[in-house]
Amino acid sequence: MKEISSLIAYRPDVKVVDATLRDGGLVNDFYFQDDFVKALYLANLRAGVDYMEFGYKASREIFDTEKFGKWKFCKDEDIRAIVGENATDLKIAVMADVGRCDYKTDIISRADSPIDLIRVATYLNTIPAAVDMIEDAVKKGYEVSCNIMAISNSREGDLKVALDILGQTPVDVFYIVDSYGAMYPEQIARLADLYLEVAAKYGKKVGIHAHNNQQLAFANTIEAVGDGVDWLDATYASMGRGAGNCAMELLLGFLRNPKYNVYPAIRFIDTYMSKLKEDGVVWGYDLPYLMTGLLNQHPRAAIQFTKEGRKDYTEFYREVVAQD
Amino acid sequence: MKEISSLIAYRPDVKVVDATLRDGGLVNDFYFQDDFVKALYLANLRAGVDYMEFGYKASREIFDTEKFGKWKFCKDEDIRAIVGENATDLKIAVMADVGRCDYKTDIISRADSPIDLIRVATYLNTIPAAVDMIEDAVKKGYEVSCNIMAISNSREGDLKVALDILGQTPVDVFYIVDSYGAMYPEQIARLADLYLEVAAKYGKKVGIHAHNNQQLAFANTIEAVGDGVDWLDATYASMGRGAGNCAMELLLGFLRNPKYNVYPAIRFIDTYMSKLKEDGVVWGYDLPYLMTGLLNQHPRAAIQFTKEGRKDYTEFYREVVAQD
Numbered sequence: 001m002k003e004i005s006s007l008i009a010y011r012p013d014v015k016v017v018d019a020t021l022r023d024g025g026l027v028n029d030f031y032f033q034d035d036f037v038k039a040l041y042l043a044n045l046r047a048g049v050d051y052m053e054f055g056y057k058a059s060r061e062i063f064d065t066e067k068f069g070k071w072k073f074c075k076d077e078d079i080r081a082i083v084g085e086n087a088t089d090l091k092i093a094v095m096a097d098v099g100r101c102d103y104k105t106d107i108i109s110r111a112d113s114p115i116d117l118i119r120v121a122t123y124l125n126t127i128p129a130a131v132d133m134i135e136d137a138v139k140k141g142y143e144v145s146c147n148i149m150a151i152s153n154s155r156e157g158d159l160k161v162a163l164d165i166l167g168q169t170p171v172d173v174f175y176i177v178d179s180y181g182a183m184y185p186e187q188i189a190r191l192a193d194l195y196l197e198v199a200a201k202y203g204k205k206v207g208i209h210a211h212n213n214q215q216l217a218f219a220n221t222i223e224a225v226g227d228g229v230d231w232l233d234a235t236y237a238s239m240g241r242g243a244g245n246c247a248m249e250l251l252l253g254f255l256r257n258p259k260y261n262v263y264p265a266i267r268f269i270d271t272y273m274s275k276l277k278e279d280g281v282v283w284g285y286d287l288p289y290l291m292t293g294l295l296n297q298h299p300r301a302a303i304q305f306t307k308e309g310r311k312d313y314t315e316f317y318r319e320v321v322a323q324d
Numbered sequence: 325m326k327e328i329s330s331l332i333a334y335r336p337d338v339k340v341v342d343a344t345l346r347d348g349g350l351v352n353d354f355y356f357q358d359d360f361v362k363a364l365y366l367a368n369l370r371a372g373v374d375y376m377e378f379g380y381k382a383s384r385e386i387f388d389t390e391k392f393g394k395w396k397f398c399k400d401e402d403i404r405a406i407v408g409e410n411a412t413d414l415k416i417a418v419m420a421d422v423g424r425c426d427y428k429t430d431i432i433s434r435a436d437s438p439i440d441l442i443r444v445a446t447y448l449n450t451i452p453a454a455v456d457m458i459e460d461a462v463k464k465g466y467e468v469s470c471n472i473m474a475i476s477n478s479r480e481g482d483l484k485v486a487l488d489i490l491g492q493t494p495v496d497v498f499y500i501v502d503s504y505g506a507m508y509p510e511q512i513a514r515l516a517d518l519y520l521e522v523a524a525k526y527g528k529k530v531g532i533h534a535h536n537n538q539q540l541a542f543a544n545t546i547e548a549v550g551d552g553v554d555w556l557d558a559t560y561a562s563m564g565r566g567a568g569n570c571a572m573e574l575l576l577g578f579l580r581n582p583k584y585n586v587y588p589a590i591r592f593i594d595t596y597m598s599k600l601k602e603d604g605v606v607w608g609y610d611l612p613y614l615m616t617g618l619l620n621q622h623p624r625a626a627i628q629f630t631k632e633g634r635k636d637y638t639e640f641y642r643e644v645v646a647q648d
């Protein structure tokens with residue numbers, strides 16, 4: 001059983017990362033209004049959030065810039081237009097996907113960029129490419145984290161090898177990523193143990209990025225905090241792909257460090273997130289996401305169901321269970 | 325850390341209690357159509373649910389029968405009209421509140437009733453009255469559980485005394501009840517320890533009834549299962565007062581006993597629960613419930629906010645924080 005003190009005191013090493021624009025951008029193809037992004041930046045500042053992820057550094061060779069909003073590409077000048085010199089405590093992050101990013105050219109020296117943290121996202125089978133990206137980003141002066149995605153169907157042995165490889169790079173943080181929203185807190189506890197063991201060996205930190213398919217994104221996040229995980233991803237009103245993420249308002253309400261403040265989060269949701277929902281942007285827990293989560297599948301079938309405005313849950317269940 | 329076997333195997337002693345009509349009835353004043361109730365009964369049968377709670381045995385002296393649907397009062401004949409002789413494995417439960425129930429007259433001998441289980445609901449300060457109700461129900465032949473409500477702001481010492489008193493009665497099950505949705509899994513683990521210790525001493529079982537104010541109803545329920553709690557309350561689509569309860573569809577998806585089956589639950593929600601929502605019945609996680617949960621308050625202010633169709637979350641936060 002966890003120490004009672006962990007619910008009363010706090011660990012100063014905990015960092016909250018706002019992933020609203022990045023994971024939420026997967027819902028609306030990154031078409032956020034500038035006033036939304038500016039207000040989000042201010043909300044994060046006021047709420048005491050540590051990092052704000054603006055979106056992806058996606059390749060403009062691979063992705064059509066006409067088909068996505070600008071936060072899919074996160075040009076430094078676009079970030080600068082929101083944050084100016086960012087003379088604040090709030091650090092700026094972007095995500096760079098292995099194989100979908102021209103990092104050698106698109107990520108410039110940190111000294112000339114508003115960005116502080118590069119979040120390298122990889123699958124288990126692309127770890128060597130992730131290592132190259134990590135080394136490139138560290139050389140350019142950035143803080144670097146690495147998200148190993150879709151681990152809920154990976155083998156523990158493979159994961160150990162991957163973490164050991166990453167441990168030998170200059171990466172700062174390993175992330176536990178429950179891409180499918182398939183994991184229970186007990187499983188998170190065991191994964192946290194594994195990640196923290198390797199992290200301790202190499203002097204790294206551990207983070208968590210959860211999805212809400214089974215209404216466990218927040219529960220899994222606070223399970224991880226109790227286990228010693230320090231970097232916590234959250235999004236306002238849970239906005240994120242499919243069932244969404246750990247809700248920022250829940251997380252800020254839970255954390256005991258007085259630097260965090262839930263009121264600006266509620267104000268931001270009241271003014272901006274409710275409007276997005278009214279405008280027809282759809283995300284969050286629903287039966288199809290529960291089903292793909294239960295079955296440990298990628299949520300794409302459920303996302304398609306939602307996009308088509310379907311409501312025939314029973315038929316959907318038959319479809320996903322019948323799949324080979 | 326919990327045994328990995330607890331996620332792979334199962335405990336045959338686990339019982340699932342469907343509280344949809346009872347806790348959900350608090351949302352729509354117990355006005356459920358007969359076809360809904362009949363379909364719910366069949367869904368429970370098919371899903372392998374162990375107990376179905378029909379509603380309250382409320383006093384017709386205290387409550388106006390014109391102002392509530394029949395499941396507020398749960399006359400034996402009304403239950404019989406749904407279940408007939410109930411020659412099934414699904415047992416029938418009703419709740420009886422201390423001080424709001426004419427149990428001496430309204431609860432007849434089990435031999436003449438379709439009801440199997442009386443769920444006595446009490447606050448800490450009415451334990452002696454609960455004891456009288458428990459003894460009365462056991463004498464009449466019923467299984468009996470006791471829900472001690474609103475424990476999130478009670479003192480541990482008082483709770484221990486209450487459990488010790490209940491342990492000496494013929495009650496079968498003590499329930500952990502997080503009425504305000506204020507508790508985190510770590511706190512549930514500690515409470516489960518306390519309840520289970522007393523339960524072991526007196527040969528009782530322990531149950532949990534959770535609320536979803538912080539999206540933790542399911543998480544708290546599976547935390548409790550992992551700790552050794554056997555009786556689990558859930559409602560279809562989380563229907564219940566305020567933020568609602570642990571979702572039946574999540575719980576059935578989690579439990580490993582092959583007697584449980586999530587498909588009938590999905591079918592019932594698809595056909596019946598979605599319709600209730602379309603008809604304007606409102607429940608479920610929303611910011612005001614998060615706030616009362618965080619502040620460990622009764623959800624009544626949040627329920628009022630929802631009833632009035634208010635959307636000014638920021639103002640609501642100011643109101644509840646400013647309260648003396």
